[in-house]
Amino acid sequence: MVKALMVAGATSDAGKTLLSAALCRHFSQKGYRVAPFKTLNISLNAYSTADGKEIGISQAFQAWAAGIEPAACMNPILIKPHAPGRCQYVVCGRPVDMPEHEGMREDLMERAAACYRKVAAMTDIVICEGSGSPAEPNLRDRDLANMRTARMAGAPVLLVGDIDAGGVFAGIYGTWALLAQEDRALVKGYIINRFRGDPSVLGPGIDELSRRMGCPCLGVVPYVPLRFPAEDSCSLRNTDVPSGGNDDMRAVWISNLDRFLEVVRASLDLGTIERILGEGIHGL
Amino acid sequence: MRPYAERVERQLERGDRGSNTACPYYPCHFKGQNCTHCFCPFYPCGDTRLGSLVPSRDGTPVWSCKDCFWIHRHDVAKTVCRLLAGKDMHHATDEELAACKEEAECRHAVRARALMVLGTMSGAGKSLMAAALCRIFSDEGYLVSPFKAQNMSLNACVTPDGEEIARIQELQARAARREPDGSMNPILLKPKRDDVSQVVLYGRPYRDMDVPTYYGDFVPSTGRAIVSAAVSSLMRRNDIVIMEGAGSPAEINLGEGDIANMAPAEDAGAPCVLVATMERGGAFAYVLGTLELLPPHRRSMVRGIILNNMHGDASVLGSGIEELEERTGVPVLGVVPHLELSLPSEDSQSLQGTPGTGTCTVGVIRLPRIANFTDFDAFSLEEGVCVRYLDTPEGVADADIIIIPGTKHTLGDLAWLRERGLDAAIMARKGHVPIVGICGGYQMLGTLIRDTACVESDEPCIREGLGLIPVETAFDAYEKETRQVEGTLAVGEGGRVRGYMIHMGQTDRSRLPPLCFLHEGDTQVPEGVANEATGVYGTYMHGIFDVPPFRRYLLSRASRGAHRPQGDAVASVDERTDAELDRLAAAVREAVDMEALCAIMGVAYPHG
Numbered sequence: 001m002v003k004a005l006m007v008a009g010a011t012s013d014a015g016k017t018l019l020s021a022a023l024c025r026h027f028s029q030k031g032y033r034v035a036p037f038k039t040l041n042i043s044l045n046a047y048s049t050a051d052g053k054e055i056g057i058s059q060a061f062q063a064w065a066a067g068i069e070p071a072a073c074m075n076p077i078l079i080k081p082h083a084p085g086r087c088q089y090v091v092c093g094r095p096v097d098m099p100e101h102e103g104m105r106e107d108l109m110e111r112a113a114a115c116y117r118k119v120a121a122m123t124d125i126v127i128c129e130g131s132g133s134p135a136e137p138n139l140r141d142r143d144l145a146n147m148r149t150a151r152m153a154g155a156p157v158l159l160v161g162d163i164d165a166g167g168v169f170a171g172i173y174g175t176w177a178l179l180a181q182e183d184r185a186l187v188k189g190y191i192i193n194r195f196r197g198d199p200s201v202l203g204p205g206i207d208e209l210s211r212r213m214g215c216p217c218l219g220v221v222p223y224v225p226l227r228f229p230a231e232d233s234c235s236l237r238n239t240d241v242p243s244g245g246n247d248d249m250r251a252v253w254i255s256n257l258d259r260f261l262e263v264v265r266a267s268l269d270l271g272t273i274e275r276i277l278g279e280g281i282h283g284l
Numbered sequence: 285m286r287p288y289a290e291r292v293e294r295q296l297e298r299g300d301r302g303s304n305t306a307c308p309y310y311p312c313h314f315k316g317q318n319c320t321h322c323f324c325p326f327y328p329c330g331d332t333r334l335g336s337l338v339p340s341r342d343g344t345p346v347w348s349c350k351d352c353f354w355i356h357r358h359d360v361a362k363t364v365c366r367l368l369a370g371k372d373m374h375h376a377t378d379e380e381l382a383a384c385k386e387e388a389e390c391r392h393a394v395r396a397r398a399l400m401v402l403g404t405m406s407g408a409g410k411s412l413m414a415a416a417l418c419r420i421f422s423d424e425g426y427l428v429s430p431f432k433a434q435n436m437s438l439n440a441c442v443t444p445d446g447e448e449i450a451r452i453q454e455l456q457a458r459a460a461r462r463e464p465d466g467s468m469n470p471i472l473l474k475p476k477r478d479d480v481s482q483v484v485l486y487g488r489p490y491r492d493m494d495v496p497t498y499y500g501d502f503v504p505s506t507g508r509a510i511v512s513a514a515v516s517s518l519m520r521r522n523d524i525v526i527m528e529g530a531g532s533p534a535e536i537n538l539g540e541g542d543i544a545n546m547a548p549a550e551d552a553g554a555p556c557v558l559v560a561t562m563e564r565g566g567a568f569a570y571v572l573g574t575l576e577l578l579p580p581h582r583r584s585m586v587r588g589i590i591l592n593n594m595h596g597d598a599s600v601l602g603s604g605i606e607e608l609e610e611r612t613g614v615p616v617l618g619v620v621p622h623l624e625l626s627l628p629s630e631d632s633q634s635l636q637g638t639p640g641t642g643t644c645t646v647g648v649i650r651l652p653r654i655a656n657f658t659d660f661d662a663f664s665l666e667e668g669v670c671v672r673y674l675d676t677p678e679g680v681a682d683a684d685i686i687i688i689p690g691t692k693h694t695l696g697d698l699a700w701l702r703e704r705g706l707d708a709a710i711m712a713r714k715g716h717v718p719i720v721g722i723c724g725g726y727q728m729l730g731t732l733i734r735d736t737a738c739v740e741s742d743e744p745c746i747r748e749g750l751g752l753i754p755v756e757t758a759f760d761a762y763e764k765e766t767r768q769v770e771g772t773l774a775v776g777e778g779g780r781v782r783g784y785m786i787h788m789g790q791t792d793r794s795r796l797p798p799l800c801f802l803h804e805g806d807t808q809v810p811e812g813v814a815n816e817a818t819g820v821y822g823t824y825m826h827g828i829f830d831v832p833p834f835r836r837y838l839l840s841r842a843s844r845g846a847h848r849p850q851g852d853a854v855a856s857v858d859e860r861t862d863a864e865l866d867r868l869a870a871a872v873r874e875a876v877d878m879e880a881l882c883a884i885m886g887v888a889y890p891h892g
Contacts, residue, residue, distance in 0.1 A: 011564040133566030138604030167405035167532030167570055174573025175566060197479060197495065205537030208577075 002120040003277045004037075004155035006186075008130035008146055010171035014162040015193040017058045018228055019221070020129045021257055022264045023273070024066035032124040036062030037153075039112045040077040040131050040145035046090070053093025054078060061228070062127070064250065065257055073115035077108055077144075109144050113152055120153075125277060128155050135178035147183040156188040156276050158218065164194040169205050176213050188276045189218040191268065196223045199267075219268035226256040288323040289373040295321060296369065300362055314517060315445065315465065317356035324355050325368055326385050333394050353520040359427055360392045392427070396518065397887045398525040398554035402533050402545060402586070404570035408561045409592035411452045412627070413620075414528040416872035418460035419865050424891035426523040430456030433511040434471040434530055434544040436481065438655035438692050441826070442784040446767045447487020448472060451658055455627060456526070459865045470514040471507060471543075473498075475653070476692050485510060489764045499541045511543050515551040524887060527554055534577035546582045555884045557588040557617065567591055568608050575612050587884045588617040590876060595622045618876030625864050626664060643668045644842050647683025649710075649725070650675045652700055653692040656786070659722060660687065662829040662857050666839060677709035684842040685718050686710055688725025690826065694757075694789070695740045695747055698728050707750055714752060718819045718841050721752075723787050726812065726822035730755040730791065737761050739788050752820045753813050755796065759789040769825060771802035775814045776840070779833030783825035791824070799823045799834075830857040 005023070009016040020036060028034045041056035048054055053072035060070035072093030080088040089098040091111060098104070119126055134146030134157075150157050159175055161168040172190050179187070190213070192202065199220040206217045264270075286292075304310055304319035311317050328347030329335065335349035354360055367384045399417065403410040414430055421428045430453055439451040447466035457464035466487030473481040476492060483490045483498065493502060518525045530544035533556075549556050558574060560567040575583055589608070591601070598619040605616045646663050648654075650673040660671050674680055688710070691697040701707050710719060721729035730749040735741050739759035749757075770782040774797065781800055799812030799821050812823030819841060829835040882889035 009566075010569060011566040013564055133569055135566065135569040136604060137568050137607040138601050165405040165407050165531075167403075167408075167534065167574065169536050170404060170532055170534040170573030170577050171566060171570045172573070173577060174569035174571065177572055177576060178569050201495075202537050204539065205535065208536050 002123060002126055004120070004126040004128055004153040005273070005277050006128040006130060006146075006150040006153070006155040006157040008134045008150075008157050008159055008175075010133060010135075010159060010161040010168070010175045012132050014160045015221070016129050016160055017062070018257075018260065019160055019191065019193065019264070020127045021058075021062045021065040021228075022261045023127045024062050025257060025261050026264070026270060027125050027127075027274075028066045033068075033122065034066040034125045034127065035068060035119045035123040036066060036074050036129065037116060037119050037126050037149075038075050038129040038131065038145070039116075039149045040079065040108075041075050042079045042081065042087075042131070044080055046078060046080065049093065051093075054090050054095070055093060058129075061253060061257075062129070064254055066127075071119075073118040076112040076115035105142060105144060109148065109152075112144065112149070116149075116153060126153065126155075128153055130157075133175060134183075135175040137178055140180070147179065147186070150183070150186055155186070156279060157183075157186045158273070158276075159187055159190040160193050161190065162194050163192050163220075164196070164223065168192055169209050173209055173212060187213070187215055188279070189215050189272070191218050192220045194223040195220050216269075216272065218272055219264075221267045222263060224260055224263055226260055228253055228256060228260075286373055286376060287327060289376075291323040292321075292325045292373045295323060296325070296365060296371070296373070299365055300358075302358070313350070313353050313356045314521060316463065317353070318358045318361040319356070320361040321355045321364060324349060324352075325364065325373065326355070326381055329382075329385060331385075331394070351520070353517070354392070354394055357392060357427065357521055360388060363388045363391055393523045395520065396429075396522040396525045396552075397885050398431075398515075398519065398527055398549075398552035399881075399885050400527040400529060400545070400549035400552070400554040400556040400585075402529040402556050402558045402574075404532055404558065404560040404567070404574050406531050408559045409620075410528050410559050411456070412625070412868060413557075413559050413590060413592065413872065414526045415452075415456045415459040415627075415865060416869045417526045418456050419869035420873055420878070421524045421526070421887075421891075422459070422461045423869065424889065426887070426891060427462075427521075428460040428524045428526060429462060429518050429522045430460055430468050430526050430528065431515065431518055431548070432469050432528040432530065432544070433514070433548045434473065434507075435469050436473040436475060436530075438474055438653065439658055440472060440474065440484070440656070440786055442766045442768050442786060443487060444768060445487075448484050448489075448764075448766045448786055449487055451656075455861070455865075456528070458861060459869070460526070467514040467517050470510050474655075474692055477696070482692075486514075487766070489762075491762075499538075503541055503543055508543050508547065511548050512551050515548050519552055524885075525552060525554070527552065529556075532574060533582075534574040536577050546578070546585065549585060550582075554585075555587040556585050557590055557881070557884075558586050558614075559590045559592050561593045562591055562595070562619075563593045563622070568604050571608060572612060575614065586614055588881060589614055590617055591619045593622045594619050615880065617881055618872075620872060620875040623868060623871055625868055626661070626860060627864050627868075644670075644684045644839060645682065646671045646685045646687065647674045647680060648672070648687045648689050649680070649701065649706060651689060651691045651697040651724075653697055655690040655692050656723065656826045657689055659689065659826050659829055662835055665857070665860070666835070669839065675704065675706070677705050680706055680709035680713065683713075683717065685720070685838055686713055688719075688721045688728055690722050690786075691724035693740055694724040694727045694733060695735060695745070697724065698733070698747065698749070701728070711750060711752065714820060715818050718821065718838050719752060720820075720838065721822040722828070723785075723824050723826060726755075726824060727757040727789060727791060729753050729820065729822045730757055732756040733759070733789075735759040752818075753796070753815060753822055755791050755793050755813055755822065757789050757791045762788070764788045765824075769802050769811070771800045771808075771811065773800045773833045773837065774798050774810075775816055775821075776833070776837035779831075781825070781828055781831055781833055783827035783830070785824045786826065787824050791822075800825070800828075 007016045007020045043056045045057040047057045047060035055075035059075040063070040078090035131145035161172040334352040337345040338348040340346040401410045401414045435450040437450045440448045441451045441454045443464045449469040453469040454464045472484035475481045533545035560571045729752045731751045733747045736744045766786045768784045796813045798810030799814040801808040802811045
């Protein structure tokens with residue numbers, strides 16, 4: 001039986017993509033067959049798979065991290081905004097003419113679930129990445145990419161919050177509090193990302209948050225200025241580290257990921273995350 | 285017979301005399317005070333909001349109004365002059381004077397109403413929301429002041445009195461149509477190294493502190509007291525104080541260590557509004573989480589929510605807003621659309637250069653501790669010019685003008701420049717394109733930097749600069765120069781330039797041709813260095829590009845020569861800033877329920 005995990009963020013650009021990639025690489029290096037999965041991506045940074053299908057570049061990056069070839073089923077829905085209020089829908093790797101229609105979401109979700117089954121069939125672990133925040137009350141019935149996917153995959157959920165701009169305790173707690181009761185039960189832990197300084201100062205905050213949410217903080221990941229493929233313009237920030245003379249950007253991304261994974265191994269409780277994986281609720 | 289009737293009548297005859305800075309007692313109440321009513325016509329008013337009875341030398345109680353700022357406000361002074369004009373002060377009754385005072389009070393609040401603008405995180409849009417409210421209330425005829433207890437920023441500027449405050453508070457002061465002053469931003473933290481900041485109090489450098497010292501020792505005692513005193517002072521000399529919080533008020537690990545959010549709001553009795561940005565998603569969660577994590581007595585101070593930076597149609601939020609209001613009991617006062625504004629940038633996260641593909645590229649070296657990068661906003665006024673922040677030798681090779689900006693750490697950033705090979709790239713362009721050093725960048729252009737007083741390093745040291753101009757800089761005392769300056773450009777066609785200086789270290793310019801002459805009284809003091817033959821320029825003046833002369837001069841010298849100055853059609857930065865503030869204020873007025881907000885604050889809107 002495949003084990004799945006969902007990495008959801010308190011905001012866009014909370015660091016889901018990179019943490020998912022690091023988890024892909026970690027479990028792959030432990031000998032598991034691992035694959036990434038993201039139901040829905042809104043991005044203009046796409047990649048073409050070996051068989052000519054289009055997916056978000058982040059899922060390609062996560063597949064490389066897992067040591068496998070990127071495939072269209074890893075990102076069933078890619079939405080590419082090209083003008084204000086206008087998007088191109090790429091479904092299962094192919095652009096489709098998709099005027100809004102009754103039942104469209106259910107059609108899309110069915111196709112996404114079929115893709116997930118394909119990914120699950122060839123792996124031991126699926127690292128699912130959410131999209132945006134799972135706690136948009138105005139979108140609750142329409143959001144496919146977060147809790148809907150977690151329930152479909154029977155995946156326990158880790159919440160990631162970016163502390164760089166502050167308010168991370170409020171962001172993580174509010175996200176959890178706005179989830180429906182049954183979805184809250186899927187949240188098994190949270191991660192504080194992009195911290196600068198001595199994490200011991202966060203102690204009292206973490207204690208209170210864990211007590212309120214009834215699940216543990218699985219780590220405080222330090223801010224690491226490395227270059228990774230950007231999903232959207234939110235992450236258009238310059239970084240401090242040069243490419244090290246390597247002119248193949250893909251190789252630079254992966255070698256940066258290895259450096260980031262060292263940081264993750266030192267800061268995240270990967271043992272507990274592995275145990276949480278084992279506690280996955282039966283999905284599908 | 286009234287006390288001092290003779291004096292008061294003479295004062296009234298003379299009329300408004302503004303600030304009497306020549307008086308040996310000035311400022312006896314507050315800096316910038318109005319001195320018309322040196323002897324108060326209402327003395328002893330017995331109004332305990334303004335003064336109190338204190339024991340005199342012989343023990344009998346006497347009315348003291350040393351803490352009264354009201355009569356010393358410029359607007360109050362004028363109104364009182366008008367109301368009392370021609371009055372026989374010798375025979376005026378208490379009742380008559382009390383009625384006059386009451387009438388003046390109707391117009392000018394004895395104690396300000398305050399509003400605290402909180403954010404769910406940095407970058408939620410607090411600063412500009414506060415600026416918009418300053419402008420709106422100023423438009424309504426109120427005397428408004430911005431306030432932010434503690435700011436961490438490298439973008440500082442200098443008030444007319446030589447005090448250093450964060451650039452964003454200066455912008456808010458401008459929005460409120462007030463002179464900026466140190467009490468609007470009593471604590472300014474300027475990060476120097478990862479965990480050390482220079483602490484600036486009331487606009488004057490205090491000392492460098494690390495994080496544990498700041499939060500452990502400074503904040504609970506001195507810091508808290510400074511904030512309270514500044515709030516109290518502003519509350520006594522304004523109609524409205526628009527306060528801005530810092531970061532998130534719900535950092536539950538900080539506890540009482542947070543003196544920038546709820547503490548000053550409590551001091552001022554200010555209701556709070558919570559601003560969240562829609563830009564990254566999760567806004568509802570951040571608002572709910574922020575409110576839930578505040579202790580109950582502070583949560584009840586939050587009376588409204590503003591959703592900011594909305595892209596697209598706000599009506600899609602409907603059900604989310606309803607649910608949020610229902611769960612928190614706090615009304616959403618408005619959804620403010622995303623606006624593209626040309627206003628001074630706030631933090632280095634927004635450092636992406638100006639949009640557009642200009643034919644002339646102004647390349648600003650992206651130093652790790654870049655400071656005052658608002659200096660370069662003015663280039664966006666020139667058509668065909670774009671600003672890029674550079675951190676590679678290739679970028680430097682491609683720029684038409686190279687600028688080394690200010691920095692909070694000259695030696696550290698100079699080492700970074702060398703590590704990245706940017707020093708050679710810059711020197712290779714000498715003679716081909718103009719190279720300008722501003723402040724710390726000016727220091728780097730010189731031959732030597734000596735840090736004998738350990739201002740920048742742990743041990744005394746001497747470092748070679750880039751050697752593009754033969755000047756030497758010494759950090760031989762923990763001293764900082766902060767002042768506004770104006771003068772005449774000494775290169776090209778000349779012209780008036782103005783700006784401000786904020787620096788530590790002194791540069792010996794050894795009689796080299798200056799970049800400009802500063803007007804200091806009757807003397808012309810040379811400032812900076814210009815080598816017109818090689819096209820290398822250095823100066824301590826920030827803001828020197830804000831007005832056209834030096835900016836245009838540089839562009840005219842840029843190698844590709846494609847740039848053509850646009851004549852007088854180009855607005856000054858100040859005019860553009862005012863126009864942008866008006867646009868921002870109009871958008872906020874439109875989007876936010878101002879009647880509801882003013883009811884929360886207890887102020888009249890519109891102001892009669």
